[in-house]
Amino acid sequence: MTETTVTSPKLDATWPGSANAVGRWLGQCLTLAEMELRKLRRDPTELLTRAIQPALWLLVFGEVFTRLRAIPTGDLRYLDFLAPGVLAQSVLFIAIFYGIAVIWERDLGLVHKLLVSPASRAALVLGKALSAGVRALSQACIVYLLAWLLGVKLNWHPLALAGVALTVLLGAAVFSTFSLIIACIVKTRERFMGIGQILTMPLFFASNAMYPVAIMPDWLKAVAHINPLTYEVDALRALMIQGGATTYGIGVDFAVLLLVLAALTTVSSRLYPNLAR
Amino acid sequence: MKILETTGLTRRFGDLTAVDHLDLTVDEGEIFGLLGPNGAGKTTVIKMLTTLLPPSAGSATIAGFDVRRQPARVRAAIGYVPQLVSVDGALSGYENLLIFAKLYGVPRTLRRQRIAEALDFSGLSEAARREVRGYSGGMVRRLELAMAMLHRPRLLFLDEPTGGLDPVARQAVWRQVRLLAREYGMTIFLTTHFMDEADNLCGRVAILNLGRLAAGGSPAELKRSLGHADATLDEVFAHFTGHSLEIEHDGNYRDISQTRRNLARLG
Numbered sequence: 001m002t003e004t005t006v007t008s009p010k011l012d013a014t015w016p017g018s019a020n021a022v023g024r025w026l027g028q029c030l031t032l033a034e035m036e037l038r039k040l041r042r043d044p045t046e047l048l049t050r051a052i053q054p055a056l057w058l059l060v061f062g063e064v065f066t067r068l069r070a071i072p073t074g075d076l077r078y079l080d081f082l083a084p085g086v087l088a089q090s091v092l093f094i095a096i097f098y099g100i101a102v103i104w105e106r107d108l109g110l111v112h113k114l115l116v117s118p119a120s121r122a123a124l125v126l127g128k129a130l131s132a133g134v135r136a137l138s139q140a141c142i143v144y145l146l147a148w149l150l151g152v153k154l155n156w157h158p159l160a161l162a163g164v165a166l167t168v169l170l171g172a173a174v175f176s177t178f179s180l181i182i183a184c185i186v187k188t189r190e191r192f193m194g195i196g197q198i199l200t201m202p203l204f205f206a207s208n209a210m211y212p213v214a215i216m217p218d219w220l221k222a223v224a225h226i227n228p229l230t231y232e233v234d235a236l237r238a239l240m241i242q243g244g245a246t247t248y249g250i251g252v253d254f255a256v257l258l259l260v261l262a263a264l265t266t267v268s269s270r271l272y273p274n275l276a277r
Numbered sequence: 278m279k280i281l282e283t284t285g286l287t288r289r290f291g292d293l294t295a296v297d298h299l300d301l302t303v304d305e306g307e308i309f310g311l312l313g314p315n316g317a318g319k320t321t322v323i324k325m326l327t328t329l330l331p332p333s334a335g336s337a338t339i340a341g342f343d344v345r346r347q348p349a350r351v352r353a354a355i356g357y358v359p360q361l362v363s364v365d366g367a368l369s370g371y372e373n374l375l376i377f378a379k380l381y382g383v384p385r386t387l388r389r390q391r392i393a394e395a396l397d398f399s400g401l402s403e404a405a406r407r408e409v410r411g412y413s414g415g416m417v418r419r420l421e422l423a424m425a426m427l428h429r430p431r432l433l434f435l436d437e438p439t440g441g442l443d444p445v446a447r448q449a450v451w452r453q454v455r456l457l458a459r460e461y462g463m464t465i466f467l468t469t470h471f472m473d474e475a476d477n478l479c480g481r482v483a484i485l486n487l488g489r490l491a492a493g494g495s496p497a498e499l500k501r502s503l504g505h506a507d508a509t510l511d512e513v514f515a516h517f518t519g520h521s522l523e524i525e526h527d528g529n530y531r532d533i534s535q536t537r538r539n540l541a542r543l544g
Binding site: 011012024027028031032034035038039042043107108109110112113114115116117118119120273276277 | 324327328329330349352353355357359360361362363364365367368372376377379380381382408424429430431461462463
């Protein structure tokens with residue numbers, strides 16, 4: 001170690017010009033996502049344990065309700081109707097508990113280290129959102145596999161698949177950013193777990209994931225309409241399933257998700273530095 | 278040239294004044310030590326200087342940039358190794374370096390060479406591909422120093438760099454810190470509550486007690502000021518703060534549980 005040869009002793013930590021600000025900003029987001037991908041590659045067991053829940057929903061709930069024909073889903077078989085909902089649900093579960101990982105990073109010193117880097121706060125937050133998206137995409141592969149095994153009529157058109165991937169990324173980004181905001185406020189794992197559990201079920205049930213909004217009582221309809229998950233499921237239903245249709249239009253779905261993401265990112269960029277105080 | 282300058286730097290948490298009108302200067306190229314027992318406000322000072330915590334009053338400039346008004350410029354000029362563990366245990370040493378090289382904007386053409394050099398510098402070339410959770414505490418610290426040098430910061434902040442390390446690992450960290458100052462010309466700002474560490478490493482120290490500056494100068498000057506030739510830095514400390522480090526405050530519950538957790542995590 002004492003024999004170290006110093007090849008570039010010049011201290012050149014510099015202030016980058018504004019010329020390629022956007023590229024640098026995107027680079028910072030992608031770097032955080034790359035970090036997540038590398039972790040996932042080193043320990044893929046989580047992917048398998050996370051596959052259990054969607055498998056149960058599709059296999060047990062889906063199969064039984066398909067036989068019952070209790071839920072009016074138009075021309076779609078119930079299982080086909082449910083598959084996008086289950087995909088959205090597993091994305092939601094991954095994303096909403098993402099704050100735990102951030103609290104973990106805080107208990108170590110990683111958050112401090114990230115916040116002292118030249119990366120912008122918004123880039124750090126969106127990088128985290130993209131990381132959740134990476135995880136969510138790996139989960140989407142598993143849901144597709146399960147759905148295909150159960151005979152769900154999936155739409156394999158490349159554009160439809162790309163649309164699903166984009167929706168999954170957006171959905172994961174929305175709910176992980178929301179999760180980050182909660183993490184910044186509660187700051188401890190114990191409190192976070194409680195709140196996370198309180199939130200997930202209402203978000204899931206007050207959406208069109210398992211049944212159409214049309215059959216809901218009015219008060220629940222109102223809740224479902226302000227629930228971003230509804231728009232995520234709506235887009236997924238149109239893109240993922242042969243013969244699937246959107247209620248609000250894919251343009252509206254994406255617009256709502258993007259707007260919510262922009263608002264949540266703005267708030268969490270402001271709150272994120274609190275984690276290091 | 279002054280690379281760091283604070284004037285009346287103050288931080289309050291509710292009724293508690295953690296840092297009270299601190300005036301400090303650090304020259305380019307020196308190893309500067311901020312000494313004090315746990316709870317003296319050392320970490321609060323570092324957090325304000327690294328832009329993590331806004332000051333309640335007063336100002337600080339680093340490399341000519343104001344920490345409050347130009348935080349992004351300050352961040353681009355400094356490196357920081359927090360007291361807590363700041364590497365990702367689920368990644369290899371190499372991957373940790375790669376991610377931070379990218380995040381710190383080390384140009385693509387320099388990345389590979391810088392990482393190789395940092396690994397060599399910290400004696401981690403052989404362990405580079407192993408997951409960090411298998412590293413010893415000393416190896417983790419050396420990796421953190423390696424990460425902090427990737428972007429060649431002008432000023433490097435080290436918060437309790439040898440906390441929880443055994444004597445051999447401490448020596449290795451000291452060697453590394455000295456090399457960063459000598460070979461790279463980096464200015465080092467470190468906090469410690471170990472007097473031998475300050476004596477060994479620092480050209481100049483400041484003693485912080487209950488958020489206030491109690492004394493400052495080179496270790497030799499401070500010892501001389503006590504009036505007898507063979508004074509130790511421990512005695513200097515006791516003289517200026519009114520208590521010895523041996524009966525230091527133990528830190529609060531959170532500090533202790535966190536330190537223990539981190540040590541346990543590192544195995």
